[in-house]
Amino acid sequence: MPALTFVPADPSARPLYAVGHGGVGDWRATLDPAQAAYVEACGFLGKSGQIVLLPGADGAVIGAAVGLGTPKQQKRGRFLMATARAKLPEGTWTLTSDLSGAALDEAALGWLLAGYAFGRYNKAKPPKADLVAPDGVDAPRLEAIAAGEALTRDLINTPASDMGPAELEAACRDLAAAFDADITVTTGDDLLGANHPMIHTVGRASTRAPRLIDFTWGTASDPKLTLVGKGVCFDTGGLNLKPGSSMGLMKKDMGGAATVLGLAHMIMATGAKVRLRVLIPAVENSVAGDAFRPGDILTSRKGLTVEINNTDAEGRLVLADALALASEEDPDLIVSMATLTGAARVAVGPDLAPYFTDDDAVAAALETAAVQARDPVWRLPFWDPYEARIEPGIADLDNAPAGGMAGTITAALFLRRFVEDKDRYCHFDVYGWNPAAAPARPKGGVGMGARALFDALPDLF
Numbered sequence: 001m002p003a004l005t006f007v008p009a010d011p012s013a014r015p016l017y018a019v020g021h022g023g024v025g026d027w028r029a030t031l032d033p034a035q036a037a038y039v040e041a042c043g044f045l046g047k048s049g050q051i052v053l054l055p056g057a058d059g060a061v062i063g064a065a066v067g068l069g070t071p072k073q074q075k076r077g078r079f080l081m082a083t084a085r086a087k088l089p090e091g092t093w094t095l096t097s098d099l100s101g102a103a104l105d106e107a108a109l110g111w112l113l114a115g116y117a118f119g120r121y122n123k124a125k126p127p128k129a130d131l132v133a134p135d136g137v138d139a140p141r142l143e144a145i146a147a148g149e150a151l152t153r154d155l156i157n158t159p160a161s162d163m164g165p166a167e168l169e170a171a172c173r174d175l176a177a178a179f180d181a182d183i184t185v186t187t188g189d190d191l192l193g194a195n196h197p198m199i200h201t202v203g204r205a206s207t208r209a210p211r212l213i214d215f216t217w218g219t220a221s222d223p224k225l226t227l228v229g230k231g232v233c234f235d236t237g238g239l240n241l242k243p244g245s246s247m248g249l250m251k252k253d254m255g256g257a258a259t260v261l262g263l264a265h266m267i268m269a270t271g272a273k274v275r276l277r278v279l280i281p282a283v284e285n286s287v288a289g290d291a292f293r294p295g296d297i298l299t300s301r302k303g304l305t306v307e308i309n310n311t312d313a314e315g316r317l318v319l320a321d322a323l324a325l326a327s328e329e330d331p332d333l334i335v336s337m338a339t340l341t342g343a344a345r346v347a348v349g350p351d352l353a354p355y356f357t358d359d360d361a362v363a364a365a366l367e368t369a370a371v372q373a374r375d376p377v378w379r380l381p382f383w384d385p386y387e388a389r390i391e392p393g394i395a396d397l398d399n400a401p402a403g404g405m406a407g408t409i410t411a412a413l414f415l416r417r418f419v420e421d422k423d424r425y426c427h428f429d430v431y432g433w434n435p436a437a438a439p440a441r442p443k444g445g446v447g448m449g450a451r452a453l454f455d456a457l458p459d460l461f
Helices: 021-028 034-039 070-075 080-087 101-113 141-157 165-178 199-202 252-270 315-328 340-347 360-373 384-390 407-416 450-460
Strands: 014-019 051-055 060-067 091-094 127-133 180-188 211-217 225-228 231-235 273-286 297-299 304-307 333-338 353-356 377-380 426-430
Touching: 014 021, 014 127, 014 297, 021 034, 021 070, 034 051, 034 225, 051 199, 051 333, 060 080, 080 127, 127 199, 141 165, 141 252, 141 450, 165 231, 165 252, 165 273, 165 297, 180 297, 199 211, 199 225, 199 273, 199 297, 211 252, 211 315, 225 252, 231 252, 231 315, 252 333, 252 450, 273 304, 273 315, 273 426, 315 407, 340 353, 340 407, 353 360, 353 407, 360 377, 377 407, 384 407, 426 450
Parallel strands: 014 060, 014 091, 091 127, 225 273, 225 333, 231 273, 333 426, 353 377
Antiparallel strands: 051 060, 180 211, 211 273, 297 304, 353 426
16 A cells, blocks of 8 residues: 555545635535534534544545644644544545645645654554645655655664664665665774774774765756765664663664665655765674773874763764765865754754854754744854853863763754854754644654655755
């Protein structure tokens, strides 16, 4: 069943009416008296998540209506129509509504995303209702977005036992092959010869070799977009071992890489006019005799030295080498995405994707696109006065400055040190996890910021 795609037009498709809370009376007036009475008796008020099935003369279901929510519900939620999909009977439906523009795109994309189910380890099944692509939407584009989001969710939801650096590499190779992208991977001790010392250091204690995954796609003359995703497939914290309560979700510490790969799928599947490069340092931060230690001083690819004050602040180390490599090509825009700091979650919670950029034009494009795509983001500052906090004195940089304040900002400032053209750099500190089920977003792995970036592409270059 095409859970993540629309189905072809079908003359037997039943109508699905999308009705807002304030429009129920007008809609009911268009029905025959028996159906109108039935709808009223069912208490259908157009609230979010409400559906009512319309019976024909023989009692068979000939249509349905889904509530779009009250104004308060619409302000507080998104993809509200998506809740209908799991409640509708099996078959093909066609959307009938006054929705247009971004609202129609949201309804259609929400329907597709509601078809996601992670069934690798159980018998989870997607819903059985299908939808004809509504008039007025770019169906292939929405299907590409849904497929990219599903890729992100699958990668994050897969436990580290089945999603280590090698498996993440395999996912990258599959994606590259699907779109005829060029891919190279540097693994294990070869990282030292290729001058990626911090990626090697973070991953060397694991029995699963660290690696840098690098693939490119597109026409060389198009604007160059480089995506860098944190691929820490599991993070024990290293010698600064995490407590059990903090280690439980660390399979998602490669959420930045997963989000980057989902975004890359969207870009390639739609043939976006960019020369895309994806860099993913894939490691496991483990404990062993050769694990790096607090107090160690590392020399990065860029030549900057880094004092290790906490081995649990490892994501910025592997990203630093990848960002230095990205800068050597002088792309038009570098974007890093990472599940980097708990401080970001304290600041904005699990729904918002905080991001940093020094370019107001990039921020404006992202803010506009985030509203259009219903993918909320929030700009935080590269606050220069905090630069001193990441300068320990004994080395150029400190990977975990003391004090505990402004942790999200100081981590972003650390990363910015490894980018040459700082005005063309954007960093996302994503959570990558939905802690409670919401419309079109089941509990578990989730993409954040990717759809906003994808929608912003025409304005970013």
